[in-house]
Amino acid sequence: MKQGNTNIIEVWEQEGQIIEGLPVERKSDIKAFVTIMHGCNNFCTYCIVPYTRGRERSRKPEAIIEEIKDLASKGYKEITLLGQNVNSYGKDLDDMSFAKLLRMVNDIEGIERIRFTTSHPKDLTEDVILAIKECNKLCEHIHLPVQSGSTRILSKMNRKYTKEQYLELVDLIRKHIPDVAITTDIIVGFPGETEEDFLETLDLVKKVQYDSAFTFIYSIRKGTPAAEYQDQVPEDIKHDRFNRLIEVVNKIIEEKMLYIKIK
Numbered sequence: 001m002k003q004g005n006t007n008i009i010e011v012w013e014q015e016g017q018i019i020e021g022l023p024v025e026r027k028s029d030i031k032a033f034v035t036i037m038h039g040c041n042n043f044c045t046y047c048i049v050p051y052t053r054g055r056e057r058s059r060k061p062e063a064i065i066e067e068i069k070d071l072a073s074k075g076y077k078e079i080t081l082l083g084q085n086v087n088s089y090g091k092d093l094d095d096m097s098f099a100k101l102l103r104m105v106n107d108i109e110g111i112e113r114i115r116f117t118t119s120h121p122k123d124l125t126e127d128v129i130l131a132i133k134e135c136n137k138l139c140e141h142i143h144l145p146v147q148s149g150s151t152r153i154l155s156k157m158n159r160k161y162t163k164e165q166y167l168e169l170v171d172l173i174r175k176h177i178p179d180v181a182i183t184t185d186i187i188v189g190f191p192g193e194t195e196e197d198f199l200e201t202l203d204l205v206k207k208v209q210y211d212s213a214f215t216f217i218y219s220i221r222k223g224t225p226a227a228e229y230q231d232q233v234p235e236d237i238k239h240d241r242f243n244r245l246i247e248v249v250n251k252i253i254e255e256k257m258l259y260i261k262i263k
């Protein structure tokens, strides 16, 4: 707020409090992002988010539904529900879950398409998969960041799932939603990653057959546990693995596109 030549900053009294009703800038007249929760409890060892944005806090479903109904009344057609880990939505509320919220949003008149991001594999439950399958407005797309295909590196990252558990989850998703699009995030060159670990990642990528992947070279993020690890991977090795990973990912995507064209 500006008063005379002075900027006045209002400081909220309670840390972590969710403030409803603040104005939101929208860049499109048709698509809108709606935050459903704040913060993260997961403490992946490479990530600063839990330290900067605090613990998970879910917005009340009534506030979310009211915001989306208001967007629908203004002509918005597509909603993307946002959170660092949307699958945890509702764990801090009574009798609420992400699957329930998805079904509630699906019932809002005027909204035609619903997306969400991001899912943490350890929290993506079968009831969410069934909600995606059964709700007609939900896009059959799941962004499921794997980060590494090596169980050893996943443990060092504190991701709380193994390669096998991730692959089982992908199988469960495809069992319920055969035409689902699955995309991911992958980090190469995490501290301590050996050639064998990297080959596990390539193996997982080939098994999952992702529709798209965001690939990253690990870089030190100050203030995170991984920044202190002594076994950092040399830059040339990280770049070499990154290029090999991209080659495999692109080949899979090209083959899938070709298959879709032929179909």
Ligand code: SF4
Pocket: 040, 041, 042, 043, 044, 047, 048, 049, 050, 084, 085, 120
């Ligand atoms: S990577 Fe995602 S799940 Fe992990 S700590 Fe960061 S925000 Fe949370």
